[in-house]
Amino acid sequence: MEHNKKISSQKSKKLKRIAKEIEAAFEKLHGSVYSKGQFYENEFFIRSDYALVVLNRDDEILISFADHTRPSYAAFYALVLDGIEDTDIFICEDYKTDENGSMIIAEENRSSTGAVIWGEKEGYYDMLKQKVKKIVIRKEKKDKI
Secondary structure, three states: OHHHHHHHHHHHHHHHHHHHHHHHHHHHHHOOOOOOOEEEOOEEEEEOOOEEEEEOOOOEEEEEEEOOOOHHHHHHHHHHHHOOOOOEEEEEOOEOEOOOOOEEEEOOOOEEHHHOOOOOHHHHHHHHHHOOOOEEEEEOOOOOO
């Protein structure tokens, strides 16, 4: 039992280190405005006007770009995040935004994150995870055991 706690503690420290590196990357790209993410159920989420990044429990960085993000900017994001050690990076399908640049939650009624009630954390984070479901590019660099 003690061994499992040690592994869990090491895993938690590793996730926190990677999350700090992702936040540092966002700070480089945006300044301090979008440089803070959130942990929710042992996954890390961070979002800007241009990208959504989810760090999952397997140390995989899943990134999805807003449909208005310029390709050169998306490439820069991917390049900076790819430099984080002990991670694999997955580029996911772009997500749609409304005319104000807010992430669209539901295509059928075009409701956006601008109308989200922030007290509904579970629904919000589930919606973000849906935006990184469709992987289009995989770059696996960690050793698989």
